[in-house]
Amino acid sequence: MKIKSADLWFKKAAAILALSAAALVILLVCSMAYYALPAIRKFGLHFLHTSTWDPVKEIFGALPFIYGTVISSALALLMALPVSLGIAVYLAELAPCCLREPLSFLIELLAAIPSVVYGLWGIFFLAPFLRETVQPFLFRYFGFLPLFQGEFYGVGMLSAAIILSIMIIPTISSISREVFLTVPSAQREAALALGATRWETIRLAVLGYARSGVLGAVILGLGRALGETMAVTMVIGNRPEISGSLFAPAYTMASVIANEFSEATTDLYLSALIEIGFILFFVTLIINIAARALIWRVSAKIKAK
Amino acid sequence: MEAEIKVSNLYAYFGSICALRGINISIKEKVVTAVIGPSGCGKSTFIRCINRLHEVVPEAKLSGEVLLGGKDIYSADADPILIRRKIGMVFQRPNPFPALSIYDNVAAGLKLNGIKRKNDLDGIVERSLKMSALWGEVKDKLNASGVSLSGGQQQRLCIARALAVAPEVILFDEPCSALDPISTGKIEELLFQLKKNYTIIIVTHNMQQAARVSDYTAFFLLGELVEFDKTQDIFTKPKDNRTEDYITGRFG
Structure with a gap:
């Protein structure tokens, strides 16, 4: 009898712990909604699509921050994905055995560097380099595109996206590598036996088999990029404007909260910042749900039809 | 009949372990040759040497x-990729590409060969699936995933995939070991059809299967070829005591 009751208690305790995680999320959402209420009442949906951010006149619109977060993360992903896949394919399939472990370790080390260090590197190395070398080059040869026009500040959307991409490369590449390593050798041999070259084998057997796992890696990387605060704040230029140019300074949701929270003196100002936090939460939630759905569709397609 | 595959003095290694010790064998064209023997006797290694798949295992070496067809596939100017296109292989467990549809699985090898025209592909895919006796079951769902099929169907899909690239030789590495008896029967039926056009080598654990499907049988033991003869002779009057012990079930 004693054993049975212990089992029951264990089950209850585990259930409570599991539910408390869900409860915590609900509490978080509710309390944020409560504190954001003044701003929600005052601006309503205008908050989402106006670009004015004027603490003096107390007019707040979050569009530039939403734009900054989404675009910087999307650009980062665009740059990081091919590089990460290249790294993962090399480490899992092509590298000589003696190089695999040390290289994987070095790449994972990139993930362990604190983001403030990335930020410093961005300010002292990346931004000047972009300002003096990369941006003039892009302007000279691709200046006809609105993407590459405007002043060369160094700091701005481009440097933020580059820093973010460097920060998510270790995540995407190390998870993709793990996924590639789980591809059964029977898959590779099936391709080889058909007369596939090395590259064809990787494309046919490895990338095809691993694609839902790679998608998962991409989502984790994207999640990291969306929420990244410190490094981005240091290099994005912190100007709440929407510009078509990658050279122009921008602002993200996480950065504005970090920068202005301590100086938000009025209730409405504070409330507007909390509402931005609330939106950030929802943007990440929506992207995660969309990605989950995508993974689910891909793997369901693989499993049965 | 002319010997299609002639193996002389073949030694194969995994690191320092010797898996095949001096194999000499001549395999005839358009017959089914079964390779039997206990686990670890080197029979899978042997057929993997024939399509140069042995060498893709790290640390694997071979000599011989x-x-x-008279050309040494291990000569310096032989390209393993071209050789593998001439020698199809069907593996122990069905291994269709999960990301590809039934159609694309069969067409995979053709696309590698640069055949891209829809008409050509359609014709060859249909013919290959008919030859592997799968067409009737899948003709209405060619776009479904290859792994949505049952195990036996998947194995026939893999056979169709191997047939599509028009090989001269097809190697079967215990193709029925993961299948139920009905699927096994279908695959064996298929082997009878295929040997009209292809040289077939089948590794099998199952001696009844070897007796049923093959014309010639090779018995391997501890990395050596103990005996090679007409299947009938191997099973009725083996010359070597070890062969007799094995086929009568005294070990293995």
């Missing part, structure tokens, strides 16, 4: 000569 394997002639295919």
Whole structure:
């Protein structure tokens, strides 16, 4: 009898712990909604699509921050994905055995560097380099595109996206590598036996088999990029404007909260910042749900039809 | 009949372990040759030497000569990729590409060969699936995933995939070991059809299967070829005591 009751208690305790995680999320959402209420009442949906951010006149619109977060993360992903896949394919399939472990370790080390260090590197190395070398080059040869026009500040959307991409490369590449390593050798041999070259084998057997796992890696990387605060704040230029140019300074949701929270003196100002936090939460939630759905569709397609 | 595959003095290694010790064998064209023997006797290694798949295993080495139609596939100017296109292989467990549809699985090898025209592909895919006796079951769902099929169907899909690239030789590495008896029967039926056009080598654990499907049988033990003869002779009057012990079930 004693054993049975212990089992029951264990089950209850585990259930409570599991539910408390869900409860915590609900509490978080509710309390944020409560504190954001003044701003929600005052601006309503205008908050989402106006670009004015004027603490003096107390007019707040979050569009530039939403734009900054989404675009910087999307650009980062665009740059990081091919590089990460290249790294993962090399480490899992092509590298000589003696190089695999040390290289994987070095790449994972990139993930362990604190983001403030990335930020410093961005300010002292990346931004000047972009300002003096990369941006003039892009302007000279691709200046006809609105993407590459405007002043060369160094700091701005481009440097933020580059820093973010460097920060998510270790995540995407190390998870993709793990996924590639789980591809059964029977898959590779099936391709080889058909007369596939090395590259064809990787494309046919490895990338095809691993694609839902790679998608998962991409989502984790994207999640990291969306929420990244410190490094981005240091290099994005912190100007709440929407510009078509990658050279122009921008602002993200996480950065504005970090920068202005301590100086938000009025209730409405504070409330507007909390509402931005609330939106950030929802943007990440929506992207995660969309990605989950995508993974689910891909793997369901693989499993049965 | 001319010997299609002539193996002389073949030694194969995994690191320092010797898996095959001096194999000499001549395999005839358009017959089914079964390779039998207990686990670890080197029979899978042997057929993997014939399509140069042995060498893709890290630390694997080999020496000796394997002639295919008179040409040494291990000579310096032989390209393993072209050789593998001439020698199809069907594996122990069905291994269709999960990301590809039934159609694309069969067409995979053709696309590698640069055949891209829809009409050509359609014709070859249909013919290959008919030859592997799968067409009737899948003709209405060619766009479904290859792994949505049952195990036996998947194995026939893999056979169709191997047939599509028009090989001269097809290697079967215990193709029925993961299948139920009905699927096994279908695959064996298929082997009878295929040997009209292809040289077939089948590794099998199952001696009844070897007796049913093959014309010639090779018995391997501890990395050596103990005996090679007409299947009938191997099973009725083996010359070597070890062969007799094995086929009568005294070990293995």
